[in-house]
Amino acid sequence: MKYSVLLVVLLLVALTARAQRSPQVHDDGTVTFSFTAPQAEEVLLRGSFIPRKTFKTPAGVFGKDGSYKMQRQGDTWTYTTKPLTSEMYTYYFEVDEQPTLDPLNADTVRDVTTMLNYFFIPGIPGNLYMDQQVAHGRLQYVWYPSSFPGLPRRRMAIYTPPSYDPGRRYPVLYLLHGSGGDETAWPTYGRAAQIMDNMIAQKRCRPMIVVMPNGIADRAAAPGIDPYNHEPASAKNTESMMGKIERAFIPEVVGYVENHYKVDTTKAGRAIAGLSLGGLHTLYISANNPEKFDYVGLFSAQTTNAMTNDRIKTLQRVATNYGKVSSIISIIKGREEEGNATMKGIREGDLQIYADIDQKLKTQFSPAPRLYYIAVGRDDFVKKLNDDLREKLTLAHYPFVYHETDGGHTWENWRKYLVDFLPRLFK
């Protein structure tokens, strides 16, 4: 009888877990959040559906999630929103100023170093981000050889479409993440596999391979699975703006994909797009390799407003200071080697990738790629940089597509940009 007791206990656990559910998405698009915290004095709900508070710094305008006060009902705190438009939203609770996840919701995603809960409001575009009852492609995590000092292998995610036929040649989209992201960013927060499955099922884009490499120069892979950095990840991503990622991209990332998968190796069969830092990488990778990509997408790109040789001088100066500071810190910490490696990396001339951008763009646009796509939100702190880039392209009579949206530097926008970008590819 012991066993039946166990089953009954499991049953009760199951029923209890079913009764308490958070969040509850109602048919009218309102959402009820519940959180049990008898000792708490104040519980806030913070989420991507709450208007953000913005603040200005010398570096630009930044935002912070807004909050709603949850109402206590006995031991449980609840909040029901107004109807929300269709989306994938993230949220968390703040209990007496302490951020915490929703223990009733196993759906979590990582943003840089922060875990967030998420939920969907069905509809458009939310349905594209949810797994649907359609044919699914495969998501693979693959290691490839790399020339990066100390990182002989790096990791990328590769999506192959449903009914993948290794005998056929597929076009390839290279899809790059932002600062603080890694090769898991587009497959998790970006819902890239779901978007691809759903867009292909709806015949809104061509079946294609999507390659999502790690774009952090001093990391080989996402936190916890990097063979060369066993310490928890930090926000130290400045090296990713020093040209290394761009310079290695064609020989190492594209080279690996084209050697290991049966893909279209013509310019018309290659697309590249990236968000934020990945937009910076996309701009320079495509400009330095004008014969490679017929489709280029900049999503809230961290472009620069000094697209001249002045830029390389600025970077070199900052880089030199960075190297020095880094060296001092490293020596204090007994890590002289690491400091020197940083300086050595910069001395190797990776920054040449940023030189002569005007001339490089001229070559890239002679003839113009089939698509040069720029998307940015009106409230994005990189909006001005993208305005400057558009002005430069317009003055030079280079054709491009511009997609301006509400909102800022958010995954809500980047997912929408991908959905808008995909149908324009490989036509």
Place this chain on the structure above:
Amino acid sequence: MKYSVLLVVLLLVALTARAQRSPQVHDDGTVTFSFTAPQAEEVLLRGSFIPRKTFKTPAGVFGKDGSYKMQRQGDTWTYTTKPLTSEMYTYYFEVDEQPTLDPLNADTVRDVTTMLNYFFIPGIPGNLYMDQQVAHGRLQYVWYPSSFPGLPRRRMAIYTPPSYDPGRRYPVLYLLHGSGGDETAWPTYGRAAQIMDNMIAQKRCRPMIVVMPNGIADRAAAPGIDPYNHEPASAKNTESMMGKIERAFIPEVVGYVENHYKVDTTKAGRAIAGLSLGGLHTLYISANNPEKFDYVGLFSAQTTNAMTNDRIKTLQRVATNYGKVSSIISIIKGREEEGNATMKGIREGDLQIYADIDQKLKTQFSPAPRLYYIAVGRDDFVKKLNDDLREKLTLAHYPFVYHETDGGHTWENWRKYLVDFLPRLFK
């Protein structure tokens, strides 16, 4: 100059992030945790390295993480452990009774519905769980057709070894998770890809394919990526003990793998192992298919102590009650269909998989498989069930290997069991 200001800000962020690090693993195996919480009155550290508190219920002995009080130093709370033995450990903070993750550590893993931070103490066995500078296999997430009502496709993870050669036939290990897990459990918390990479590199096991399917009967995939269950996952896994998983295993999971990968399809080329609920599945899948698996591993298996036809009667009775309760609840909730589906599922006769186990074991051991492996911890609440199973096997003179360890029903043990199991396969 705006850009250089931004870079300097990023630099400061990077240096700050580097200075505050948690946890800090020191060379002597002690670990320092830091957490900033100026408003908190008490911060506890809870983790898998702290002795657990156990409590008894009618269903058995269960445990809860122990805790250490952290010490306040200004706004920051810290705790330094005694030297820890090599392992992958999980932890979290409890701030005035509120569980929270370490904001300085991006390494997180999900246990059922709870997120935990983790870190490694290098050495043996920890080094096997960390990504090392060795050749890496690939981890793929694959959807396969399924006969489960309402779930026409289910998801599995497949590890292919380094230098995978599709022209060669590899042996296959089917590796099953426990109740509350899913197809991501072994690849994340179980560190299966790292263990395989490292064991293969050290020539401690043969290169093999490892297949890790989802074993929850009413779920197609992990939370957030299940096309048929868009609501957050609950703990409702009792259906996974009703025979469905076992009955569909050979035609659907093994069938898919053997049709889509070039694998050894002899009995000597197939192994199956599972932890807890996955051990229950392993026992019955292998017993019902005596010609299929030459290597069988039960890791802390949820076996039963009524391995007779009494068991099926007990299950049937509980199942019937379950169906009734479920129906009542479902009707209250306006989900009559779901309640009926549960009862229908049980009526379909999946439970026959559990019938006549003595006779099935007799067939399975005539002749005996090359390896029948049972591992369990001395403090595990399923220890007694495994004692009973061993007694049964011993009385019948069926050969098996028994591996008893310290500890309980933990991932620390299941990873060790995998490491102990792998060298015994495919020899």
